[in-house]
Amino acid sequence: MDVLMIDDEPDFVEQAKMFLEKEEERLDIDTALTGEEGWSKLEENAYDGIISDYKMRGMDGLELLKKVREERDTDIPFILFTGKGREEVAMKALNFGVDRYLQKKGDPKSQYGVLADAITQEIEHWHSKKEMRRSEKKYRELSEKSLVGTYIIQNDVFKYVNPEFCKIFGYDEDELIDEKYLKLVSPEDKELVKEGVENRQSGNGEEKRYTFQGLHKTGRKIDIEVFSVPSTYQGETAVVGTLIDITERKRAKEKFRSLFENIPIMAFVLDEEGRLKEFNEAFRQKIGYSREELIGKHLTDLPNILSEEDREKTLERFKKIINGECKDWTEIMEIHELDDPPTCPKCGSGKIGMVE
Structure with a gap:
């Protein structure tokens, strides 16, 4: 931790440097005897913290503090370590952005121990804040280009x-910052x-994924x-x-569900192993079994569907579909042993099915 210590008493500066570096081995103390020299060193070098006396010839500690905060625009830890303990000095220092105000008093070893702890803590806190700001900046840069809505809620x-979040709900950013999140929930x-x-x-x-109905700025409900x-x-x-608008996807799914349920031919959905996951009413009525009896059954085990000689052929076709070799869903199977086999509306044949 590189620290610049500024005081116009040479003997005091050397003593302080020795005690501080002995008290905390991570500290590396550089020194300056005037505010002007301190400012010059700040212009030339990078430091992790500053310790300054108040009353000095030329530029005093308060002037240096103000100059650091205003002209360098930095929140580097700054401790005013002075023997002049007037209340008005402390108030000015706080107004200018000092991190700590400590007085030179008591046993030297004890006061340097307090000073070493103070500057070390302030530097550690400062570095933590800088790292946090870097992380937040990186997160913001990634989020600004994201195709999904991103948000942070606190208090x-x-x-x-x-x-993208603003686009989903129809607001400008300044209309949402510091606003209650529940205003966007139905x-x-x-x-x-x-x-x-x-x-x-x-x-x-814990982390959680769920859906809810949100409220667009216009008042319409959206599925999120x-x-x-x-x-x-x-x-x-x-x-x-993060969130996405699933309104259109949900409507499409509901439309498909309605079509699936009401289509007058047998329709079904299989998993990758060929087991029945879903089917429509026409399928259930033709097979004659309940939902509980059919779900999970393998395609080749379904009664009234396949003739014995077509089982191997059906399995081969199914494997081709799963492997992406067969694009036409009507080639899954042929309907057999039915008095009046339904025809596919796409090709007019007796082939029917659906694979998920």
Whole structure:
């Protein structure tokens, strides 16, 4: 930890340097005897912290502090270590952004121990803040270009939303920052979302994926799928999440479900092993078994579907479909042993099926 110590008493500076480096081996103390010399060294070198006396010839400690904060625009740790303990000096120092105000008094070994602890703690905290800012900057840069909505909730309000999030809900960023997150949730789902956010905001919840109905700025409802995790933001617990608008996907799924259920021919869905996952009413009625009896059955085990001689042929066709060698879903199987076999609306043959 490179520290610049500024004091116009040469003997004191040398003594302080020796004690501080002995007290904390991570400290490497550079020295300056005037505020002007200190400023010049700050211009030329990089330091992790500054310790300065208040009363010095020329530029005093307060002037140096103000110059550092305003002209260098840095929050580098700055400790005012002085024998002049007037209250007005302390107030000015705090207003200019000093990190600590310590007085030169008491046993030298004891006071240098306090000073070493103080500057070490301030430097560690400063580096932690810088690392956090770098991480947040990187996260923001990635999030700004993301194709999914990204947000941070802290103390029940939005602290960050990316452009895609704003697009999904129809708001500008400044309309959402520091606003309650529940304004974007439909009344019927407020308790669901609130419970999840509170659990993760407390730091006790786990990552979770769920869906809810959100509210667009126009008032229309939108279906949202969200993934959120407990995290931290600027040193405090927060909820970080991503979300997407699944309104159109949900409508398409419902439309497909309606078509699947009401199509007048037998339709079914198989898993990759050829076992029945779903089927429509026409299929159930033709087979004559209940849903419980059919779900999980292998295609070749279904009664009234395949003749014995076609089982091997059907299995071969199914393998081709799974391997991507057969693109036409109508080639899954041929219907046999039916008085009036249904025909596929696509090709007019007696081939029918569906693979998921």
